Each structure stands twice: as structure tokens, then as C-alpha cells.
Amino acid sequence: MRIEITRIEEILEPARRRLIWSSLFVALLVNVLPWHGWALNLRPDLVAVVLLHWCIREPLKIGFGAAWVAALFMDVAEGSLLGQHAMAYVILVYLALLLSRRLQMFDVRFQVLHILPILVLSQLVILVVRLVSGADFPGWTFFLPCVTGAAIWPVVYMSLEIPRRSRRSFDRE
Template identity: 45%
Template sequence: MNQPHYILLPANPLFITASLFTAFLLNLLPWGHWVGIPDFVALVLIFWSIHQPRKVGIGIAFMMGLLMDVHDATLLGENALSYTLLSYFAIMIHRRVLWFKLATQALHVFPLLLMMQAVQLVIRLMVTGGFPGWLYFSESVATIALWPVVNWILLAPQRRAVNRDDTRPI
């Protein structure tokens, strides 16, 4: 209970755009189809949907999903649908999640990521009929492991003081 509470600065829209673009570039790297590699776009989308639901919402999630569909050469709309649902449910719980510590936040985000992967799996099963195996869901575990790191990195620009003063307690 004695942990400091920061008054965060407003999120810079350019920083939000840069973080989404960086996550997209990380997903473009060749390791993206390996088992257990996190979906960085989903991680950044869920982060911004929880922390800035008015700036990053369902429309941006849909557009990022379409970009990932084109990159992955999957059925057009597979990632778009799953990212849209992910963003919608993250926005639904955003007020509740922000009250918890990072470990508990990760436990709240984990079912959303599993749901996103389940939607993608159902679509793939309907189209191809091939089951990728249970290790397919290890992507959600790896993504949740990165939650505290991403939280620290993406909130860092908002924690800085506008004009530093050693006598100010905040």
C-alpha cells in the first residue's frame, strides 16, 4: 500500500502510433511463425485499449488486424476479427484492470489473449481443418510474460515530470 502513485501525463498520439508500428515490425520478423513467440501487435493493442480506450479502439484494432492478415497471408479478416474482439473486451474491463497490480492485470489479460487465439483457431479449423497442436496456445503465455515489461516501457514517457522540481512531492 505504500507504493508511490504516479500522476501520468497524457499519452502522446505519436508515441502510440510509434509503439503500434514497432509492434507490427516485430511481428514482421521471420520468427513470427515459431511456437511460443508472442503476438506483439496484440500485446500493444490490448495495452493501449486498457490505458487509452478513447485513442486506441476497435477501428485501429481492425486496421492492424487487416495488416497482419495481409502479412501472414491468412484468410482476410481472421486477425482483424480476433483483434477487434480483443480490443472490445479490453475496453470493457479497462477500468477494473487499472486498479490491480501488474501480476493481477496479467491474469485479467490472459483470458482475452486465449480468446483471441481461440477465435483464430476456430477460423483456421473451419477453413483448413488442420489442428496446429496444443502448443499453439503457448503464444498467450509468452505474451503475458511480457506484460510487466511492456507496461513499464509504454508508460515511461508519461511518468516524466513536465518541469522537474526537487521540492515537489509528486
């Protein structure tokens, strides 16, 4: 059996904690931007996407604790039930940590196929929590943020790797 190496993995500098936290901060900032009209239904949960990225790329440096704190901030920012995002992000982080080795083998395009179901599942957790606490089903547009979240995955993936490229690899190019 021959294993074909389709792409040469670039060696990146290890992510600094500062980078991880500041990227989460920027994601939170984008999430609370004043959106209007139809964009309100489409806007992806950037915090979830960034969390996914770090859990897959640096599973040793980030985990449930960071996700939980980020979720607390999301809940307060949105005025939703405290713990609703925590529940969703905990599931999300679990799946990402479980699949991190496997996902690193894939190309970005194929990673999207994994990201979408993970995002849908975490959104489903939010839906279940709210339905149990007595809300109405808000319609299928509720799942649109998962699709847009998966769509921006390649962009997030690439842009979070830029600061980790070492100077030497830039010189080689």
C-alpha cells in the same frame, strides 16, 4: 470498511497519438522479424499485447478502428485469411475496453491474470475461424504465444509508460 491504497498512482502525461501509432508500428515490426525453429512457436503476438495496453490505459484514444487496421496489416504480412486477425482483435479490444477501469485498479502482476485469458480467447477465435475454413488442429503449441504474450505484459506495460512520465516526476526522483 476501510479502503487501503496499496500504491500511489503516478500521474502520467496523456499519451500522444503519435506514441500510440509508433508503438503499434514497432510491435508489427517485431512480429514480422525472421524467427527460426522453436522460437517460431513461442513468439508472442506483440501487436495484440500493445493494443491491449492502450485499450486499458487510454480507452478514449484507441478503439476498434485502430485494431482493425492493425489486424489487416497482420493478415497480409502473414498471408493468412483476410479478416482472421480482425475478428480476433475485435474480441480482444471489446474485452479490454470493458475491463479497462477494473484493470487499472490492479497491480501489474494481477493484470497478467486478466491478460492471459483475453489472449487465449482471441487465439481461440483464430482457431475457430481456421477450423471452419478447413484447416487441421495444429496442436496445443498453438496457444503458447498467449502464455509468452502474458509473460511479456509487465515489460510492455512498463516500457510504454516511460515516455509518458513528465519531466517533473523525473526531477522529483
